Amino acid sequence: MSREEYIRFQFSKELLEEVINLIESGDDAALHVYFNEIHHADIAEVLGELSLDQATYIIKLLDSDTTAEVLMELDDDDREKILENFSAQEIAEEIAELDTDDAADIIAELSLERQRNVISKIEDPEHKADIQELLNYDEDSAGSLMAKELVKVNENWTVTRCVKEMRSQAEFVTRVHSIYVVDDAEKLIGRLSLKDLLVAKAKDEIKSIFIPKVDFVEVSDSIEEVSRLMQKYDLEAIPVVDNEKRLLGRITIDDIVDVIKEEAEKDYQLAAGITQEVEADDSILELVKARLPWLILGLFGGLASVIILQDFEEVMLLPNIKSLFFFTPLVAAMAGNVGVQSSAIIVQGLANDVVKGSLVNRLLKEVGLSLINGFALGTLVIIFGAILDFEFLFSLTVAVSMVCVIIVAALIGTFVPILLHRRGIDPAIATGPFITTSNDIFGIFLFFMIAKLILNF
Amino acid sequence: MSREEYIRFQFSKELLEEVINLIESGDDAALHVYFNEIHHADIAEVLGELSLDQATYIIKLLDSDTTAEVLMELDDDDREKILENFSAQEIAEEIAELDTDDAADIIAELSLERQRNVISKIEDPEHKADIQELLNYDEDSAGSLMAKELVKVNENWTVTRCVKEMRSQAEFVTRVHSIYVVDDAEKLIGRLSLKDLLVAKAKDEIKSIFIPKVDFVEVSDSIEEVSRLMQKYDLEAIPVVDNEKRLLGRITIDDIVDVIKEEAEKDYQLAAGITQEVEADDSILELVKARLPWLILGLFGGLASVIILQDFEEVMLLPNIKSLFFFTPLVAAMAGNVGVQSSAIIVQGLANDVVKGSLVNRLLKEVGLSLINGFALGTLVIIFGAILDFEFLFSLTVAVSMVCVIIVAALIGTFVPILLHRRGIDPAIATGPFITTSNDIFGIFLFFMIAKLILNF
Numbered sequence: 001m002s003r004e005e006y007i008r009f010q011f012s013k014e015l016l017e018e019v020i021n022l023i024e025s026g027d028d029a030a031l032h033v034y035f036n037e038i039h040h041a042d043i044a045e046v047l048g049e050l051s052l053d054q055a056t057y058i059i060k061l062l063d064s065d066t067t068a069e070v071l072m073e074l075d076d077d078d079r080e081k082i083l084e085n086f087s088a089q090e091i092a093e094e095i096a097e098l099d100t101d102d103a104a105d106i107i108a109e110l111s112l113e114r115q116r117n118v119i120s121k122i123e124d125p126e127h128k129a130d131i132q133e134l135l136n137y138d139e140d141s142a143g144s145l146m147a148k149e150l151v152k153v154n155e156n157w158t159v160t161r162c163v164k165e166m167r168s169q170a171e172f173v174t175r176v177h178s179i180y181v182v183d184d185a186e187k188l189i190g191r192l193s194l195k196d197l198l199v200a201k202a203k204d205e206i207k208s209i210f211i212p213k214v215d216f217v218e219v220s221d222s223i224e225e226v227s228r229l230m231q232k233y234d235l236e237a238i239p240v241v242d243n244e245k246r247l248l249g250r251i252t253i254d255d256i257v258d259v260i261k262e263e264a265e266k267d268y269q270l271a272a273g274i275t276q277e278v279e280a281d282d283s284i285l286e287l288v289k290a291r292l293p294w295l296i297l298g299l300f301g302g303l304a305s306v307i308i309l310q311d312f313e314e315v316m317l318l319p320n321i322k323s324l325f326f327f328t329p330l331v332a333a334m335a336g337n338v339g340v341q342s343s344a345i346i347v348q349g350l351a352n353d354v355v356k357g358s359l360v361n362r363l364l365k366e367v368g369l370s371l372i373n374g375f376a377l378g379t380l381v382i383i384f385g386a387i388l389d390f391e392f393l394f395s396l397t398v399a400v401s402m403v404c405v406i407i408v409a410a411l412i413g414t415f416v417p418i419l420l421h422r423r424g425i426d427p428a429i430a431t432g433p434f435i436t437t438s439n440d441i442f443g444i445f446l447f448f449m450i451a452k453l454i455l456n457f
Numbered sequence: 458m459s460r461e462e463y464i465r466f467q468f469s470k471e472l473l474e475e476v477i478n479l480i481e482s483g484d485d486a487a488l489h490v491y492f493n494e495i496h497h498a499d500i501a502e503v504l505g506e507l508s509l510d511q512a513t514y515i516i517k518l519l520d521s522d523t524t525a526e527v528l529m530e531l532d533d534d535d536r537e538k539i540l541e542n543f544s545a546q547e548i549a550e551e552i553a554e555l556d557t558d559d560a561a562d563i564i565a566e567l568s569l570e571r572q573r574n575v576i577s578k579i580e581d582p583e584h585k586a587d588i589q590e591l592l593n594y595d596e597d598s599a600g601s602l603m604a605k606e607l608v609k610v611n612e613n614w615t616v617t618r619c620v621k622e623m624r625s626q627a628e629f630v631t632r633v634h635s636i637y638v639v640d641d642a643e644k645l646i647g648r649l650s651l652k653d654l655l656v657a658k659a660k661d662e663i664k665s666i667f668i669p670k671v672d673f674v675e676v677s678d679s680i681e682e683v684s685r686l687m688q689k690y691d692l693e694a695i696p697v698v699d700n701e702k703r704l705l706g707r708i709t710i711d712d713i714v715d716v717i718k719e720e721a722e723k724d725y726q727l728a729a730g731i732t733q734e735v736e737a738d739d740s741i742l743e744l745v746k747a748r749l750p751w752l753i754l755g756l757f758g759g760l761a762s763v764i765i766l767q768d769f770e771e772v773m774l775l776p777n778i779k780s781l782f783f784f785t786p787l788v789a790a791m792a793g794n795v796g797v798q799s800s801a802i803i804v805q806g807l808a809n810d811v812v813k814g815s816l817v818n819r820l821l822k823e824v825g826l827s828l829i830n831g832f833a834l835g836t837l838v839i840i841f842g843a844i845l846d847f848e849f850l851f852s853l854t855v856a857v858s859m860v861c862v863i864i865v866a867a868l869i870g871t872f873v874p875i876l877l878h879r880r881g882i883d884p885a886i887a888t889g890p891f892i893t894t895s896n897d898i899f900g901i902f903l904f905f906m907i908a909k910l911i912l913n914f
Contacts, residue, residue, distance in 0.1 A: 236693050253714070267725060272801030291795075296837065302787025306784055313780075325782055327759070330762060338752065348737070
């Protein structure tokens with residue numbers, strides 16, 4: 001099981017049972033050995049499957065620095081529950097082991113009173129001040145993602161002094177991403193490549209070897225902007241500065257990976273008619289809260305279509321054309337499907353910045369696309385109409401309506417997200433049930449309008 | 458505009474017009490200055506908006522090392538077109554500037570004959586051999602993502618020798634992620650932290666300061682597995698070894714970020730009924746190819762519901778209950794919405810590894826959830842029925858059918874993706890139109906079966 005022997009951790013039921021057995025038989029020594037051998041992310045995975053009591057039992061057995069890292073890897077819910085069994089003093093001790101960004105994240109989840117309590121018990125005054133600073137930044141800003149730990153050198157230092165200072169700084173930095181260069185006013189002026197440092201002579205001044213091109217963000221920049229820049233320029237870390245370019249901290253790519261995943265999951269869930277970030281293993285009540293609102297929206301849409309259908313009843317239930325009614329679900333489903341396709345492409349395009357050009361061009365493109373799709377599907381309807389022995393005029397009515405419905409559905413699916421985006425609203429809410437429901441209604445209405453026109457002609 | 462002055466690049470129409478003006482007036486000097494000041498990712502963004510001729514004109518103006526980096530950042534389609542104007546010799550020269558992984562990616566896009574031609578013209582024999590090695594790995598394997606450039610040291614070296622060797626290796630490595638430690642047989646045995654190296658004494662042996670815990674993947678491991686490990690353990694780079702643990706290369710997190718994004722986009726598009734990875738600015742024909750197949754699936758589903766409705770015609774079109782037909786779109790839409798919600802949660806849960814426990818438990822949970830949602834929605838139907846003055850038995854029929862339809866739709870939405878996943882098929886194909894269409898049909902059928910039972914009673 002030891003990672004030193006290169007054996008990869010693999011969660012299994014048997015493993016879980018073994019751990020539970022060890023807990024029940026109180027074999028602390030074996031548990032201690034086992035859990036200090038695997039990665040903290042793996043420990044967190046095992047704890048996530050244990051009961052709260054069992055998880056707390058294991059947590060208290062771990063070495064202090066491991067405990068802190070494991071806490072970071074746990075689900076928010078699990079962490080909250082486990083921390084309830086910790087005193088403010090204990091939390092402060094765990095947090096001392098963490099980087100400032102992780103420490104601030106954990107403290108931010110506590111109640112305000114508990115926050116004050118924990119902070120007052122942090123021993124190292126610098127760590128305390130750093131964490132307090134981080135807690136003040138806006139939740140959606142670069143500041144909320146950054147850590148204070150970084151390696152920085154002054155442009156006036158020699159290589160020898162630089163290496164000496166880096167040695168002492170590096171003790172507090174888990175991982176050296178970049179070496180940032182500042183001037184005497186602490187302003188970020190560039191970065192130093194490890195390569196150049198290795199090649200430089202001991203007496204060279206940093207000034208003469210550093211790279212003045214450096215990407216950075218301001219502490220008030222949005223997380224979205226940080227994510228965009230780090231992805232575009234393939235950065236593993238980016239320095240964060242204040243509005244006078246003074247170096248405040250750095251953001252690493254692992255935090256951005258989490259942001260990218262959360263963003264993608266949120267969009268995916270909205271497209272499927274799920275609000276709030278829920279997971280398959282959340283409670284039934286949480287799942288209901290995330291799903292029911294969209295279903296109620298669908299219900300209202302459905303009731304609207306009932307009313308439309310009642311309006312058309314007299315005309316359409318004439319004996320010779322009543323089977324037109326049978327096509328209602330087909331037309332509604334088609335409108336819904338087309339709308340979801342159009343909106344999904346636009347929402348993704350907006351996120352990736354590929355929706356340029358004018359709105360009119362975009363809509364014209366959807367019309368062209370819909371004409372091709374509509375024509376293909378209309379032809380199929382007429383062929384099936386012949387096979388199923390419908391009257392030609394009848395099949396034609398369905399086919400023509402469908403082409404129109406597809407065009408309108410595509411236009412709505414394109415127009416609404418773009419409009420929302422321009423007004424600063426997340427266009428992803430106009431995917432999924434929103435677009436299917438509104439397109440169902442428009443589709444059915446349009447279908448009967450066109451049918452009435454053609455068949456009464 | 459210079460990044461040295463910390464001004465962030467922002468694409469705009471005015472900028473594009475200015476560039477086009479400079480091209481038309483043949484002001485090569487100004488273009489050269491401007492494009493050598495901005496980041497290669499920004500250059501690629503501008504080129505993506507120019508015509509092929511204009512883009513090629515700019516490319517030929519750039520410094521050779523910039524050209525190579527810009528080529529890497531272009532869209533696959535744009536790159537392919539631009540490279541058509543390059544001779545094999547020119548491509549080989551550009552590729553000499555790139556890391557082996559990027560070089561191999563570009564060559565892999567060429568025709569087989571052109572590949573041979575370009576490879577034969579690469580001057581550096583080591584670079585050539587590395588690229589040829591990379592081209593041989595399976596497209597979905599760790600090997601296809603890795604680069605040969607890395608910094609490795611032997612456990613028997615002293616710190617002094619280590620720093621000296623790193624100096625010469627670092628020349629060929631754009632960015633030092635980790636220092637890997639190998640034994641005399643070139644087998645990966647650990648890593649060296651920069652921190653420890655900085656603190657160590659000149660005569661210390663690497664053996665005595667390196668960290669024996671190191672994550673790694675085998676060259677034949679799937680990209681999915683690499684992505685899972687790097688995310689789980691927050692790695693910025695991971696070494697790749699052969700089946701005897703010999704160090705072959707390394708994979709960096711920026712490549713994995715691309716994988717994560719592509720994966721998320723693929724799932725999103727499947728859920729919206731779009732196959733192939735298309736973007737909003739792709740051609741109409743490509744968009745039709747991605748969208749029409751799912752619409753045809755929807756058409757067949759719709760035709761199936763027409764046939765079901767015809768079967769129920771005699772019973773249901775009796776004057777007093779014919780308005781039940783008006784509820785068909787409502788019931789179908791509800792079945793579709795519920796199915797999409799259930800399948801999306803399962804697909805996401807499977808991707809994030811949170812769907813544990815037995816299938817029966819999972820299905821029971823969906824039944825519980827559906828009972829709550831169904832009861833809430835059924836109550837609303839009865840309230841609206843009272844407002845709209847329906848007969849109570851009639852409203853009750855709709856409400857009861859809806860509860861049943863919601864349960865069945867949720868079960869189908871849960872069961873099908875899990876089944877596909879267990880058979881090794883991507884469960885994401887069972888979201889979107891697939892699940893809405895099949896649930897439409899089941900929903901309508903169930904609705905009329907239940908209505909017949911209740912109303913004929």
